[in-house]
Amino acid sequence: MAVQLVPKRKSIRDQVSAEEWAARVELAAGHRVLAHYGVNDLTYNHFGFRVPGEPDHMLIKRTDWMFSEVTASSLLKVDFDGNVLTDTEVKTVKGGALIIHAGLLKGRPDLNATLHTHTVSGMGVAAHKFGLLPINQHALRFYGELRYHEFEGFEFDHDMTPKLIRDLDGGCFMILRNHGVLICGESVAECVVNHHWLEMACQGQIAALAAGEGNYTIPGKEACEYAHGQFMDAGNFLKGGKDWAACLRLAERLDPSYKD
Secondary structure (H helix, E strand, O other): OOOOOOOOOOOHHHHOOHHHHHHHHHHHHHHHHHHHOOOOEOEOOEEEEEEOOEEEEEEEOOOOOOHHHOOOOOOEEEEOOOEEOOOOOOOEOOOHHHHHHHHHHHHOOOOOEEEEEOOHHHHHHHOOOOOOOOOOHHHHOOOOOEEEEOOOOOOOOOOHHHHHHHHHOOOOEEEEOOOEEEEEEOOHHHHHHHHHHHHHHHHHHHHHHOOOOOOOOOOOHHHHHHHHHHHHOOHHHHHOHHHHHHHHHHHHHHOHHHHO
């Protein structure tokens, strides 16, 4: 009887550089921490990261996986046309992964990371006529920096990408009206920590507005500007700093399999 040998597929770690593997581990940790804090919409939402040393490629999760399942090896490496480059059974990505994440990383070479979510609080503020109010200290981190993108349908069509780039207008933070939020930055750490602050700001706003019109306070313009300036003077704090170090310890405690 003839025996046919099936060649063993190389592990993802063996297919990539040491720099890419480190990025995969960090991005996987980011997914797990976000899931722990309730950033879950079944298999939807994505977190893209530009591959170190390969500026025209990004890492992104499979479209049929939840944030809580992501591991370093499960992340797909794709080009900005959506073609999967690593040796996996998945060959292409489409939808938000392509239109939002690949589109933004291609159109904004100054960005390395893009995080888009649909949390209940984020969607709530996205539907509020005034958007995010300077109603709590977390909101003041984004004072004067937040952009807005009007809802024109789902991000399935290629003509949506230039509209997102236009409305982001060189910034890093945007509310997608009647949809969700978008956080961009230089690193996984920056996106995770800033998303946490924006989510807390949205939750705080919804809690305060529940008291009814006239029963909450908003600081004056001068106080808002001063407090935002204090944030801006905080240096590495804005890039993740001590909070990201704590997030990595949390990911390790939750389930170290994210590094697999």
